[in-house]
Amino acid sequence: MTIKSVGVLGAGTMGRGIAQVFAQRGFQVQLVDNQPSHLQQALLKIQQGIDRDIEKGRVNATERDQALHSIHTSPHLDRFVDCDLVIEAVSEEEPTKIALFQSIDRICPDSTILASNTSAISLTRMAAATNRPDRFMGMHFMNPVVQMDLVELIRALQTSDATHQALHDLTQRIQKTPVTVKDYPGFVSNRILMPMINEAIYTLYEGVASSEDIDAVMTLGMNHPMGPLALADVIGLDTCLVIMNVLHDGFKDSKYRPCPLLQQMVDAGNFGKKSGRGFYPY
Incomplete structure (x- = not known):
C-alpha cells in the first residue's frame, strides 16, 4: 500500500x-x-x-x-x-x-x-x-x-x-x-526511561540531592544530553504519571510504583514546562 x-x-x-x-x-x-x-x-x-x-x-x-x-x-x-x-x-x-x-x-x-x-x-x-x-x-x-x-x-x-x-x-x-x-506496557522506550525518571524523583523526594545536582550527575557523569528531572518537565509530569500507572497496573510489580512526589506535583498542577513550573521554573 x-x-x-x-x-x-x-x-x-x-x-x-x-x-x-x-x-x-x-x-x-x-x-x-x-x-x-x-x-x-x-x-x-x-x-x-x-x-x-x-x-x-x-x-x-x-x-x-x-x-x-x-x-x-x-x-x-x-x-x-x-x-x-x-x-x-x-x-x-x-x-x-x-x-x-x-x-x-x-x-x-x-x-x-x-x-x-x-x-x-x-x-x-x-x-x-x-x-x-x-x-x-x-x-x-x-x-x-x-x-x-x-x-x-x-x-x-x-x-x-x-x-x-x-x-x-x-x-x-x-x-x-x-x-x-x-505490545507490552511502556513498549521499550518508556519501560526503560520512565523508571529511571521515577527513581530520580524518589532521589529528590528522599532528600539525597537537589534537582540540579541529580541532573548534573546524569549529564556530566553519564553523558546524558538532559537530566532526568529536566526531561520529565519537558515530557510533562502528568504524562509521566500516566505512563508509570500504566506500567504499575500492567506488570503488577511494585518497582513501577509512581513516586508520591510525582503524584503531588501533578495534583498541584505543576506539570513541567507546559504549565510554567515542574522540577524547575519556566
Missing part, C-alpha cells in the same frame, strides 16, 4: 510535530483538533520552527511555503475521509482514544490504516475496539518530533504483516528510523 495522504488527530506538541514532518516530506496532511485555537497555534509554531531552520540554512523559503500549504486544518473528523493513514496524538486517556478511533473507523474507508502515538497504552485493546484491527498499529514518535530520529513501531496482536510493512516503509520515507517492538 502506498500512503500519500496523512491525517493527524491532535494539534498539541506531538501532533503538530508529526504534521510538520510529513508536510516537509511532501505529504498532504489533514490536521484535526476540536479546538480552533489549538490549530492556529500549531500552524504558528510550525512556521516559527521552519523559519529557524531557514536561518540555519537547512531549508529555504520555498520549501517552507510548500510545507505550510500542505497542512490543512479542521475541527471536524470527517476531514479524514480521504486519508490513507490517520495518526492519533491526543492525551493519554484510553477511553478518549478508543472513542475517537471508533468515530474515525466509521468515517474512513476500509483501506485506511489507523495508528496511535500513545506512549504506553495497549495497542491491542485499542485495535480490538475498531472494525479494522489488522490495520491498526502504534507509531510512537519521540519529542521533539522534528529533531528525533526514532519512531517506535508497536505491533498490536492483530496487526497484519502488510500494515507493519507499510508503516515501516513510510517511516523510512519521512527519514526516520523505525524500530519494531511488541
